[in-house]
Amino acid sequence: MSTTVITNIGELVTNDPDAEDVLGAIPEAALVIEGGKVAWVGPAIDAPEADEQYDAGGRAVLPGFVDSHSHLVFAGDRSQEFAARMTGTPYAAGGIRTTVAATRSATDEQLTSHVARLVDEMRRQGTTTVEIKSGYGLTVRDEARSLVVARQFTEETTFLGAHVVPDGDPAEYVELVTGAMLDAAKEHARWIDVFCERGAFDEDQARAILAAGAAVGLKGRLHANQLTYGPGVRLAAELGLVAVDHCTYLTDEDVAALRDSGTIATLLPGVEFSTKQPYPDARRLLDAGVRVALASDCNPGSCFTSSLPLCIALAVREMGMSPAEAVHAATSGGAQALDRDDVGALTVGKRADLMILDAPSHVHLAYRPGVPLVAATWVGGRPHLSTH
Ligand SMILES: [Zn+2]
16 A cells, blocks of 8 residues: 655644644644555654655645535525625524525536535635535425435535425424435435524424434434524433534523533534624633534525634634634534544544645634635545546
8 A cells, every 4th residue: 555644744733632732733743644544643753754755845734624514505696685684684594495495496416516516615625524414405305315415425414304494384394304304314314403493493393303313313413502592502412412503692501511411512603704693602612611613504594604714713713712722623523523533633543634734833724814725635645636
């Protein structure tokens, strides 16, 4: 098996959990790849010989971002809604219906090429693993084909039939989601998710939907406590879910429940940026001992960014995270939120998913907001070649 060494790395972020600092950073480092995995990391001066050599030129190398929350399968454009919101129209969950209509009318090919373009956009910004949800079909046929499209790009697919009640009686719709829709979706999904929020699904409905998913082997996650205080975060903790996402409005009881259950709080600051809402308080969560992830929530309504560097900059500027904590949350945190131990770190045995920054350290991701610092993204030990 051929080996590649990346040498002359100014700062190598490993996310080694045994290191003294949060990022397990190694200065003046090298990293050896064999069979698509990390085979060695350490000081460049000690690096073993390899078949191929790549000189990082003193730049920083980080684990690829693990974006644990996105809604990439959709059609249509809501830029006018965004423009209206920026000049005073508040965000309401019902705007989803506009995208649902466009998605239902799109062909599989149109949906697939749109997701391909967005995934490529993510790769160029350092993301190497992405979770993709359904949730803009909201019929048996359209939810199933949304997941078939998503599966072409990731193993981390999530059935979100319970995104919003499209029309008619909510109780009948929950029956559809937990019945025929789940039946059609289950073979194409690893996760099941519910938008547990006023105007979407309440606690009892969320509980029933997650239980139906669990009964057919889907692991649960929740959208919760985005727009106001509510029961979603405590439900996630009670059920021992891997992650609960948004966590903007939290009581002290919610924070304690997350700490005690070990459920990851996935924060999505691009949403607050794009809806002019208050940011979640990451500092409060970290100080309480809650594990935190950062993800994009890339979607056409409340947050149309695919950029984890933007989310890191916002988390540092607005949410009380240090640059190191924010980078850790967007890499290792994302991996934990997807229950993955093969990605999110660059220690021996992990997948060689990484980014090379046009910068000497990870701090530049927050220090130089809006600047395209990701010089290259490697997936499974090979440079990603942009197709768009
Ligand atoms: Zn979402």
